[in-house]
Amino acid sequence: MKQFKWGLIGGGEGSQIGLTHRVASAHDRHFDFVAGALDIDANQAKQYGMRLGLDHDRAYGSWQDMLEGEKNRADKIDLVTIATPNSTHFEITKAFLENGFHVMCEKPLTMTSEQAKQIVEIAKETGNICAVNYGYTGYPMVIQARHMVQSGQLGKIRLVVSEFAHGHHSDAADADNPRLRWRYDPKLAGDSSILMDCGIHALNMATFVTGQEISKLSADFASCVEGRELEDDAMINYRMSKGTVGRLWTSAIALGHQHGLTIKVFGESGAIRWAQEQPNQLYFTPLNQPTQILERGMASLCENALSASRITAGHSEGFLDAFANLYSQIARAISHQHEGQKIDPSEIWFPTAVDGKHSIDIVEQAVKSARNGSQWLVVNS
Ligand SMILES: NC(=O)c1ccc[n+]([C@@H]2O[C@H](COP(=O)([O-])OP(=O)(O)OC[C@H]3O[C@@H](n4cnc5c(N)ncnc54)[C@H](O)[C@@H]3O)[C@@H](O)[C@H]2O)c1
Numbered sequence: 001m002k003q004f005k006w007g008l009i010g011g012g013e014g015s016q017i018g019l020t021h022r023v024a025s026a027h028d029r030h031f032d033f034v035a036g037a038l039d040i041d042a043n044q045a046k047q048y049g050m051r052l053g054l055d056h057d058r059a060y061g062s063w064q065d066m067l068e069g070e071k072n073r074a075d076k077i078d079l080v081t082i083a084t085p086n087s088t089h090f091e092i093t094k095a096f097l098e099n100g101f102h103v104m105c106e107k108p109l110t111m112t113s114e115q116a117k118q119i120v121e122i123a124k125e126t127g128n129i130c131a132v133n134y135g136y137t138g139y140p141m142v143i144q145a146r147h148m149v150q151s152g153q154l155g156k157i158r159l160v161v162s163e164f165a166h167g168h169h170s171d172a173a174d175a176d177n178p179r180l181r182w183r184y185d186p187k188l189a190g191d192s193s194i195l196m197d198c199g200i201h202a203l204n205m206a207t208f209v210t211g212q213e214i215s216k217l218s219a220d221f222a223s224c225v226e227g228r229e230l231e232d233d234a235m236i237n238y239r240m241s242k243g244t245v246g247r248l249w250t251s252a253i254a255l256g257h258q259h260g261l262t263i264k265v266f267g268e269s270g271a272i273r274w275a276q277e278q279p280n281q282l283y284f285t286p287l288n289q290p291t292q293i294l295e296r297g298m299a300s301l302c303e304n305a306l307s308a309s310r311i312t313a314g315h316s317e318g319f320l321d322a323f324a325n326l327y328s329q330i331a332r333a334i335s336h337q338h339e340g341q342k343i344d345p346s347e348i349w350f351p352t353a354v355d356g357k358h359s360i361d362i363v364e365q366a367v368k369s370a371r372n373g374s375q376w377l378v379v380n381s
Pocket residue numbers: 009010011012013014015016017018037038039040041062063083084085086088106107108133134135197
């Protein structure tokens with residue numbers, strides 16, 4: 001497969017997620033990092049870009065300069081990743097899609113459903129790929145879980161329970177820390193904090209593994225640390241499109257939890273459970289039988305789980321590799337487009353703007369429900 005040209009917006013020096021994208025996009029040599037607008041500070045953005053090896057004319061001071069600079073180049077970037085703060089995703093994604101670029105946008109795709117709807121429409125009209133980085137869907141054992149659920153190995157799915165509960169905002173004495181304070185300020189974070197930041201990963205995981213959408217929900221939000229306007233803990237009860245019962249717990253005050261993303265799926269004839277902090281194992285309990293531990297790399301796994309794995313069983317494979325799997329899938333999709341081939345979703349999958357929009361629809365309805373005494377509300381897709 002041809003190597004594509006890649007650009008990054010955000011992800012500057014010291015950012016949380018920039019390095020992960022740079023390593024993951026390069027992992028399988030599908031993308032070459034040639035352009036970037038890496039920082040909100042123009043000078044920092046240029047300096048850091050050049051230190052990372054970008055040519056001086058492609059180490060841009062802003063995303064607007066990058067768009068202008070790239071769009072008329074014969075060797076322009078094929079894919080741009082947007083790893084800036086949430087409130088900027090809509091404007092940047094829209095501008096790049098409209099100007100002919102494929103986009104990989106960090107979650108959340110946008111701040112509102114209306115914006116997400118626009119992005120879905122623009123991607124459809126332009127034919128450009130708009131992926132959303134639900135990177136945890138790239139883990140081989142999550143792909144295996146999805147295969148087992150959707151091929152009927154657990155029977156009809158009764159219940160899905162997922163969590164994304166960490167404890168890193170537990171210290172009340174830290175409430176005024178500027179790195180934390182904005183997350184609970186509606187003017188800067190929007191209408192939701194921990195659900196929009198972390199809970200949506202666990203909800204996306206539930207929809208990805210079951211292949212069902214969330215059709216209605218009831219939410220309970222709590223601000224456990226005094227003075228916080230937005231929720232630092234949330235519980236959502238929901239129902240899925242094929243009747244599966246769903247539960248989500250997300251929290252920032254779950255002291256002792258480090259990362260805390262887990263999923264459990266309970267069917268009529270079997271159950272599975274997976275935890276992001278031990279990503280190489282999937283626990284499978286067939287009805288009336290002992291629990292089995294499925295290990296990444298075992299020959300009996302499904303083809304997609306095996307091909308998502310790069311190193312032999314028993315060695316740790318993790319976060320960077322999972323993101324790399326999404327980049328690999330996007331590269332295959334771009335390649336198919338260049339060759340005029342149709343994309344078979346059983347072979348090429350990655351979360352798209354449609355999934356990104358579904359998440360925002362869920363968050364919007366959850367906010368309304370939480371404000372109205374946990375009233376059950378329909379989620380329109
Ligand atoms: N998918 C995941 O697992 C995952 C994990 C962490 C973060 N994220 C998402 O990634 C995004 C970035 O998060 P982070 O934790 O790295 O943030 P961060 O605050 O650590 O870094 C943000 C970076 O973007 C730069 N920036 C800000 N505005 C910019 C602009 N207009 N143009 C160019 N650069 C700009 C900043 O200078 C900084 O370098 C967020 O949307 C977050 O939700 C996703």
